[in-house]
Amino acid sequence: MKNKDTVNQAQLEIAQRISNAAKEGNTEAFESGIQEMFQNIHDSIIEQAASMQGSADVAILASRGIRQLTSEELSFYNTLIDAIKAAGTNNAMMSLSNVDKTFPLTIISEVMEDMKQEHPLLAAIDTVNVSGLTKFLVNTDAGDNAAWGALESQITEEIASGFKEIDLGQFKLSAFMPISIDMLELGPKWLDSYIRTCLSEALAVGYENAIITGTGKDMPIGMDRSVADDVVVTGGVYPKKDAIAVTDFGRASYGNLVSKLAKNQYGKPRAIKGLILVVNPTDYYKTVMPATTMMTPEGRYVNDVLPVPTQIIQSVAVAQGEAILGLGKKYFLGVGGKRGIQFSDDYKFLEDKRYYKIVAYSNGRPKDDNAFLRLDISDLEPLYLEVREVASI
Numbered sequence: 001m002k003n004k005d006t007v008n009q010a011q012l013e014i015a016q017r018i019s020n021a022a023k024e025g026n027t028e029a030f031e032s033g034i035q036e037m038f039q040n041i042h043d044s045i046i047e048q049a050a051s052m053q054g055s056a057d058v059a060i061l062a063s064r065g066i067r068q069l070t071s072e073e074l075s076f077y078n079t080l081i082d083a084i085k086a087a088g089t090n091n092a093m094m095s096l097s098n099v100d101k102t103f104p105l106t107i108i109s110e111v112m113e114d115m116k117q118e119h120p121l122l123a124a125i126d127t128v129n130v131s132g133l134t135k136f137l138v139n140t141d142a143g144d145n146a147a148w149g150a151l152e153s154q155i156t157e158e159i160a161s162g163f164k165e166i167d168l169g170q171f172k173l174s175a176f177m178p179i180s181i182d183m184l185e186l187g188p189k190w191l192d193s194y195i196r197t198c199l200s201e202a203l204a205v206g207y208e209n210a211i212i213t214g215t216g217k218d219m220p221i222g223m224d225r226s227v228a229d230d231v232v233v234t235g236g237v238y239p240k241k242d243a244i245a246v247t248d249f250g251r252a253s254y255g256n257l258v259s260k261l262a263k264n265q266y267g268k269p270r271a272i273k274g275l276i277l278v279v280n281p282t283d284y285y286k287t288v289m290p291a292t293t294m295m296t297p298e299g300r301y302v303n304d305v306l307p308v309p310t311q312i313i314q315s316v317a318v319a320q321g322e323a324i325l326g327l328g329k330k331y332f333l334g335v336g337g338k339r340g341i342q343f344s345d346d347y348k349f350l351e352d353k354r355y356y357k358i359v360a361y362s363n364g365r366p367k368d369d370n371a372f373l374r375l376d377i378s379d380l381e382p383l384y385l386e387v388r389e390v391a392s393i
Contacts, residue, residue, distance in 0.1 A: 015316050016281075017033045018033035018037070021033060022206070023209070023213070038198050039178070041201065045193060046183070049190050069189060070106055073106060073192065076107075084184060085181075112335065115203065119315075120313045121208055121276075121278060122204060122207060124274065124276050124311060125211065125329065125333055126329045126330075126332045127335065128332070128333070128335070129335055177198050177199075177202075199360075205316075205317075207362070210222060212224060213240075213318075214364070216233065216236060216237060216365075217235065217237045221365040223331060223374075226240070227365055242374070244373055244375050245379070247379050249307070255307060258272055261275075263370060274330075275310045275326070276313055276327075277310050277312045277324070278314075279315070279323045280320045289303070292305050293383060322377065322378075323374075330367045
């Protein structure tokens, strides 16, 4: 069996290629990367199943990500397996037409939990499962939380001004997933693990790109974009914020950066909590780690040393030489709308594989324009233990 670290490193490299392709608009490279990612997941699941040799031990299966299915999930997967197998001799579209192609909500919930566990950025933000909803209200801190006085329209308008309505069904994220005959033969539990892993990895790459640098045109608005009330949006694209050049993360420099987040876009003060610093994995080891790692006089290294408690998150969606500093929960990502599985004839099928299209509807944006900063860390300097000479008395 392949070493887990080797597999994770391979998936990270693929994810970086997919992210780069998405930013460059290279559809061919994007699809190629997604299919390579799915193939790796497929091979890993098949290898795990073979190593289990038909074990039914619930605890052992759970340790491999194979969970107990609900009756609804079991029925869904069995019906799906029968329909896909039937597509070998009949029209595949007709075979799936009698299947409830919408995933049970419990599967979607598991996918979201999988994404949060494997992708810290998705756990750090305000990710909400809003299945069945088309619109969602988020608090932008524009108005007061409460107001004393006569019940007049002016006061209620001030309170209501602190909320923004987000259309959840506006954008969709799609991925083409191959399902092999070998995978079907493993049964519903293993098929569930495969589909959940494919969904969580593919959707996570798409979500992270949108969360960090989404343009707002046919996709969510990213943390590095301006969402001020008076911002000029050209062709549906929100402009990027100006990058703040940072050369060190010392007390004065870092404190000054954090102070910019201590007020919302309307000048209302707020407490700093849930602070995140999102950086590219290459930059983390090349510049951020040296700038946040200190050797004590005892010769012991202390990692992620920052003047203000901050969670450092690595994401391939962040461009090298840049970083995002902000309040994680001030970014809203609503995952909602219809989700399903559809047969696709957009690919020439291999002998033992058929491709199916997975669709998720989502939207997201910073809750206010002052919640995130775009940083230029290309000249970030290493951290050294500060030593001062004090005259003896």
